Amino acid sequence: MTVYIMCFILFLVGLYGVLTRRNLIKIVIGLSVMEFSCFLFLALIGYIDNGLAPILKAGEEFPKYVDPLPQAMVLTAIVIGLATTAMLLAIAIRIYKKYGTFDIRKVNELKG
Amino acid sequence: MEMIPELYIVIPLLGAFLIPVIGHFVKGFQKIFATLITLSLIIYSVWYFISGTEGQVVTMIGGWEAVKAVPIAIYLVMDGLSAFIILVISLISFLSTFYALGYMKRYTAENNFYALLCLMIAGMNGVVLSGDIFNLYVFLEISVIASYALVAFGTEKKELEASFKYQVLGGIASLLILLSVGLLYWQTGTLNMADIAHVLSDKGQSNALIFTEVLLIVGFGLKAAMIPFHAWLPDAHSSAPSPISAMLSGVLIKAIGIYALFRLFFNVFSLNEGMSVVLLVLGTLSMVIGGLLALGQWDMKRLLAYSSISQMGYVVVGLGIGMYLLIDGGSVAIATLAIAGGLFHLINHAVLKGLLFLNAGAVEYMTGTRDMKELGGLSKIMPLTSGSSLSASLAISGVPPFNGFFSKLLIIIAAIKGEFYLIAALAVVMNFVTMGYFLRFQKEIFYTKEKPAMKLLNPRLPFSMKFSMVTMVLLSLLLSLLVFPAFREIVLSPAVDVLIGTSDYTTKIIGV
Numbered sequence: 079m080t081v082y083i084m085c086f087i088l089f090l091v092g093l094y095g096v097l098t099r100r101n102l103i104k105i106v107i108g109l110s111v112m113e114f115s116c117f118l119f120l121a122l123i124g125y126i127d128n129g130l131a132p133i134l135k136a137g138e139e140f141p142k143y144v145d146p147l148p149q150a151m152v153l154t155a156i157v158i159g160l161a162t163t164a165m166l167l168a169i170a171i172r173i174y175k176k177y178g179t180f181d182i183r184k185v186n187e188l189k190g
Numbered sequence: 191m192e193m194i195p196e197l198y199i200v201i202p203l204l205g206a207f208l209i210p211v212i213g214h215f216v217k218g219f220q221k222i223f224a225t226l227i228t229l230s231l232i233i234y235s236v237w238y239f240i241s242g243t244e245g246q247v248v249t250m251i252g253g254w255e256a257v258k259a260v261p262i263a264i265y266l267v268m269d270g271l272s273a274f275i276i277l278v279i280s281l282i283s284f285l286s287t288f289y290a291l292g293y294m295k296r297y298t299a300e301n302n303f304y305a306l307l308c309l310m311i312a313g314m315n316g317v318v319l320s321g322d323i324f325n326l327y328v329f330l331e332i333s334v335i336a337s338y339a340l341v342a343f344g345t346e347k348k349e350l351e352a353s354f355k356y357q358v359l360g361g362i363a364s365l366l367i368l369l370s371v372g373l374l375y376w377q378t379g380t381l382n383m384a385d386i387a388h389v390l391s392d393k394g395q396s397n398a399l400i401f402t403e404v405l406l407i408v409g410f411g412l413k414a415a416m417i418p419f420h421a422w423l424p425d426a427h428s429s430a431p432s433p434i435s436a437m438l439s440g441v442l443i444k445a446i447g448i449y450a451l452f453r454l455f456f457n458v459f460s461l462n463e464g465m466s467v468v469l470l471v472l473g474t475l476s477m478v479i480g481g482l483l484a485l486g487q488w489d490m491k492r493l494l495a496y497s498s499i500s501q502m503g504y505v506v507v508g509l510g511i512g513m514y515l516l517i518d519g520g521s522v523a524i525a526t527l528a529i530a531g532g533l534f535h536l537i538n539h540a541v542l543k544g545l546l547f548l549n550a551g552a553v554e555y556m557t558g559t560r561d562m563k564e565l566g567g568l569s570k571i572m573p574l575t576s577g578s579s580l581s582a583s584l585a586i587s588g589v590p591p592f593n594g595f596f597s598k599l600l601i602i603i604a605a606i607k608g609e610f611y612l613i614a615a616l617a618v619v620m621n622f623v624t625m626g627y628f629l630r631f632q633k634e635i636f637y638t639k640e641k642p643a644m645k646l647l648n649p650r651l652p653f654s655m656k657f658s659m660v661t662m663v664l665l666s667l668l669l670s671l672l673v674f675p676a677f678r679e680i681v682l683s684p685a686v687d688v689l690i691g692t693s694d695y696t697t698k699i700i701g702v
Contacts, residue, residue: 089369096358105358112365120372148375151324155368158331162364165338166357172342173350187348188355188425 081122088115102170102180106163113159117152124148193238193247195268198276198315199329201227201234205308213301221291224304228284228311235280238273239680245269248321248699259702261382265321267699270684274533275318275449277681278540281665282440283311285658286433289548292652293433293555303343303431310336310437314445321699323371323458324381330367330413330446334360337442341430352422352429359422363412370405373398384699387458391693395462403465406454407472414447416506417476420499427498428491428560432551435491439498440544444536448502452509457688457695461517470510474613477503481623485630488562490550493631494543500620501539501586507613508532508601512689515608522690524607530678530686531600538593538669542586545662549579552655553635558647562631567640572651576636578659583632585666587625593669600673 092115095108124145132146170180177185205227213220246269250256254263268276287307294300313333320326338360342353375381377398378389390399408419415423423443427435455465480499487493512529515521552575553568554560569576585592588599598621605614671677688695696702 089365093362096362102354109358109361109365112362116365116368116372119369120375123372123376147381148372151371151375154324154328158328158335161335162331162357162361165335166354166361169338169342169350169354169357172345173354176347176350185351185354187351188429 082119085115085119085122088118091115100182102173102182102185103167105182106166106170109166110159110163113155113163117155117159120148120152120155193241193243193268195247195249195266195319196251197234198231198268198319199266199312201230202308202312202315206305206312209305209308210301213304220301220304224287224308225284225291227308228280228287231276231280231311231315232284235273235277238268239277246272246698256700259700260380261385261700264325265382265384265699266319267321267384268319269688269695269698270686271449271453271688272318274537274681274685275445276315278537279311279314279318279441279445282437282540282544283307285544285661286436286440286548289436289551289655289658290431290433292654293551294431295652296555297343297431303340306336306340306343307434307437309333310340310442314441317446318449321383322381323374323383323386323454326383326450327364327367327371330450331364333442333446334364334413337426337434337438340434341426341438343431343434344429348425349429352425356422356426359412359419363409363419366405366409366412370402370409373402373405377402382700383454383458384696387460387693387696388700388702390458391460391696395460399459400462400464403455403459403462407451407465407468410447410451410454411472414443414451414502414506415499416447416472416502417479417499420476420480423499424492424495427495427547428489432491432547432554435494435551436544436547439495439547440540443498443502444505444540448505448509448536452513452689456513456692461513461692463514463517466510466513466517469506470514470610470613473503473506473510474616475503476500477507477620478616481620481627484627485623487627489560490553490562490565490631490635491547491560493562493627494546494550497586497624497627498539498543500624501535501543503620504598504601504617505532505536505539507617508535508604509689511601511604511608511610511613516690516692520608524604526686526690527600528604528608529689530682531597531604533685534600534672534682535594535597537672538597538666539586541662541665541669542582542594545578545582545659545666546586548655548659548662549575549582552651552659555651555655556646556648557644559644562634564641564643565635566638566644567636569636571646572636574656575651575659578663579636580632581663582666583628587628588621589625591667591670593666593672596670596673 092112129144132143249266250263316329412419484496509532512525515525585594588595
């Protein structure tokens with residue numbers, strides 16, 4: 079149980095980073111931390127102590143396999159995470175070119 | 191002809207792939223191909239209603255049949271509600287694409303624009319069709335990543351800032367949804383929505399389930415921009431190119447926010463009084479605060495964006511009343527009325543807000559500004575835009591011959607009959623506020639005297655823009671017909687039945 083709670087704490091650490099940092103890149107890092115806590119959680123769901131990789135071998139009876147479905151989910155989610163992070167960084171770099179700063183307090187054209 | 195739900199996803203994905211590849215060599219290919227794709231989606235989604243397909247079409251990807259009633263494959267489910275939302279998506283996406291043919295001349299990289307638009311449509315169709323909660327998340331990410339890029343399409347200061355804000359809040363929402371997908375799998379050991387519903391109905395409520403539901407409300411609430419999760423919407427929707435604003439406000443927040451939320455809460459989780467009260471409160475807050483914030487706006491697209499929040503509040507209130515009455519043992523007839531009103535307002539708002547954003551785009555195309563302080567007297571120069579905007583403004587503020595009147599009337603009648611007097615009163619008051627800010631919108635842009643600062647950039651509007659706007663006006667008049675039983679039975683009632691028959695979803699799909 080402790081592991082799951084630690085996972086959730088990692089999620090909250092990432093959220094704290096996103097909400098309090100002023101630097102665009104640090105916000106992106108915060109989001110990545112949140113993302114990886116989710117992946118960790120998904121991988122932990124399927125984990126069994128002393129479980130084997132889920133590959134069936136002929137002749138073996140009732141081996142203890144870890145659940146492969148969350149692993150497949152994590153792989154998919156990592157690919158999606160790559161796309162979102164790349165997109166965020168691309169926009170952050172474009173913002174730097176236009177405003178000349180990564181400081182979020184100076185990036186405030188939109189109001190109301 | 192049998193319905194093949196995969197086609198709704200495959201056709202736009204094909205477009206998203208082929209447009210950048212072939213469009214690089216063949217000039218003008220992207221425009222023709224994107225129009226053809228969205229047109230074929232309309233034809234195919236209307237075909238569902240004409241062919242009279244009964245019940246739902248379930249496809250198991252890869253042909254993996256269920257073993258001992260445990261589903262293995264990824265399910266695509268097309269039922270009344272999915273078909274209804276897909277109809278909305280197809281209509282608005284076709285008209286926006288056609289509008290973009292003339293409008294997008296100002297931008298470079300048109301290939302990428304149409305490819306991203308097709309990708310966004312594919313993602314939304316996927317969300318609506320998916321019967322598997324993890325795939326719902328995957329499709330949701332496909333559509334929102336495309337929309338992040340489309341919001342930043344102008345690559346000027348404001349667009350980039352809006353896109354970054356949208357991405358950070360959208361990213362948090364996506365992660366909350368992913369976390370709750372993980373939690374659901376942890377509790378039930380399955381990802382199929384129908385199977386989750388089956389397992390949960392045996393297990394009953396638990397604290398972990400309530401935690402998951404709260405995470406889902408926050409996640410999808412952020413996607414649907416319900417107050418207090420609305421901060422990104424006015425920036426993102428006003429900074430995007432106008433056809434994309436129409437898509438974002440018209441369908442994206444509905445397909446990935448409202449649809450997903452209510453599909454999960456009606457059909458997957460056993461109905462729960464606490465959550466329905468939370469949704470009612472969020473809906474009422476959105477309705478009131480969104481409307482009040484719209485009053486003070488001078489940027490015309492921001493005004494429309496805030497108005498979207500307020501109108502989505504009506505939809506949530508309608509569906510929330512239905513949910514509350516179903517749990518509380520209230521009359522099913524009133525619940526049906528409330529849900530029908532909510533869904534009816536959803537399609538009305540899609541068409542009307544789409545039309546209003548297209549009008550705002552036309553004004554911007556002609557004058558190059560969105561600031562209402564610099565505009566005025568355009569009704570003489572742009573009579574068509576002025577007329578269509580007037581009809582949309584009247585319709586959305588609930589003036590009788592138009593569709594907006596009927597849907598709001600249904601919601602308010604249901605609220606009064608269900609004894610939600612405060613909500614009914616607020617809905618009526620907010621309707622007058624809506625009328626107030628739309629009359630101001632109309633007056634500042636089209637009726638006051640011409641301002642000296644204003645100058646015309648283009649002599650006239652391209653045909654494609656005019657065509658889309660006129661078609662939308664006709665659609666908004668046609669939609670009033672949905673109150674009559676003959677039309678309602680075909681389009682609206684199957685969608686309402688899916689939500690009313692909460693646990694039938696499981697029975698029909700996995701047969702337990």
